[in-house]
Amino acid sequence: MNQYDILIAGASTTGSWFARKMAEQGFKVLLIEKEEQNDVNRDYDIIHFGKEDMEKFGMTIPAVTDKDWGFTFASSVIYSPYGNHPKIGAPAPVVGVHKHDYIMRMNEEAKNAGAEIIYGAAFDDFIYDENKRIIGATYNTKDGKQEVYAKLVADCTGIPSAARTKLPDTSVVENYKLTNKDIFFVVLYYAEYEDKNFKPRSLDGFCMQYKAWSAPSGNEHGAILGIGAGYGYDYAEEIFKDYSKNIKRPAYRVEKVEKGMTPYHRTLYSCVDDNFIAMGDAAFLTKPTCGEGVTSSLVQAEIAVDVISKLLKENKALTKEALWPINCRYMKAQGKDFDSLRPLLFGVISADYDEAEYLFANDCIFSTKILGGMGEELDLTAGDIAKMLAVITKGVATKKLRGETVGKIVKGLLQSGKVGKLYDNYPATPAGFAAWKAQADALWDEIGGMADTCDPALLKKLGYEK
Secondary structure (H helix, E strand, O other): EEEEEEEEEEEHHHHHHHHHHHHHHOOOOEEEEEOOHOOOOOOOOOOEEEHHHHHHOOOOOOOOOHHHHHHHHOOOOOOOOOOOOOOOOOOEEEEEHHHHHHHHHHHHHHHOOOOOEOOOOOOEEEEEOOOOOOEEEEEEEOOOEEEEEEEEEOOOOOOOOOOHOOOOOOOOOOOOOOOOOOOOEEEEEEEEOOOOOOHHHOOOOOOOOOOOOOEOOOOOOEEEEEEEOOOHHHHHHHHHHHHHHOOOOOOOEEEEEEEEEEEEEOOOOOOOEEOOOHHHHHHHHOOOOOOOOHHHHHHHHHHHHHHHHHHHOOOOOHHHHHHHHHHHHHHHHHHHHHHHHHHHHHHHHOOOOHHHHHHHHHHOOOOOOHHHHOOOOOOOHHHHHHHHHHHHHHHHHHHOOOHHHHHHHHHHHHHHHHHHHHOOOOOOOHHHHHHOOOOOOHHHEEEOOHHHHHHHHHHHHHHOOO
16 A cells, blocks of 8 residues: 555645655655646746745755756835835845746755655545545556555645545535636736846836736846736736836837736635645635745645644644644734735725825825735734825825725725634634634625726626626
């Protein structure tokens, strides 16, 4: 019998990191990946990590001469819809790496720690015991269906959530599939500026109204111009036209275009069940302001390593009750901050470009405190709220803001507070989960999602139904 302590489906960043850390603890780990080795993570060439995050989570920073090395740069700022009033957080160095090559490094580090990796192995379904508890899984290879047994199955397969979506409806982990309203479709334009005297870094930054950005590409005369949107790539490409019109740039050539996806959805209410955990994109652990999910996923993964390794060393069963502290600790460490920020963002995105320009200029909503830290936390004081209300009141009086927009912003603020309060009362055990979930469902039904802020006219033009 193929018996392991940990079976991980998905060998990208979270899966690789979790495999290495559990193997370093002396556990028997199997990592399966549906793609063949040369095809793993080929959607993007360049990805970025905060250097401090890499150091915190023990991620190797490549040397300049390494194949996966890209470059370093200072973290970018957030601009108004017309490229003004930058909101700058604490300066932080960022490392750019070649994604496939860096994932291969992470895979190799997992193997060196003792984990086994099988490529071309796609998760198929769970294996259950007579009590309907997960005891392993089947997976498909070119040689047919294989069986493997494990004390814990971890889903790190990203948006497809190949394992999570196979859970029974009775599971405390939600098993639905994401729709195109719950995903950011990301288009990356690798641009090279024609004027070699122009400094591309002078325009690096993020524009929230378009969900667009400029970031280094590794070419000193170029940049990655990115855009993300719900519904589809075509919607993102249409929004990019507005971004390009309002954020003026010197002439450039597009050298290549890459497309990919990232989840944009509130965190799973529970990431654990008996002998199971959902991690990374499969649990929707992405930053609400920018959609980045690698290092935010490792916040949960680090907690999981601590809890699971202790249980295994004490020879305790990995029941949902035993794994529940992962949920509780993650909600306090990051989940509450991320999800309480979402309603506010939904509200402020409703502002049109001119309204947003006014709010940026007055450091209201689009403020250094809220945006400068890229949504790591939401800690608004009574004074902060009073200042925002004063700016909003003046905006309405001077016709800089529409009443409809103000209503949506205020609603978002209030809903953010409701989410924070609800998540502060996250159940300490699974026994209180059903009642808490009912309250959370009702609140999120009221809040909606980022896709609700999409332009109805443009959706109609593109053939989508809102």
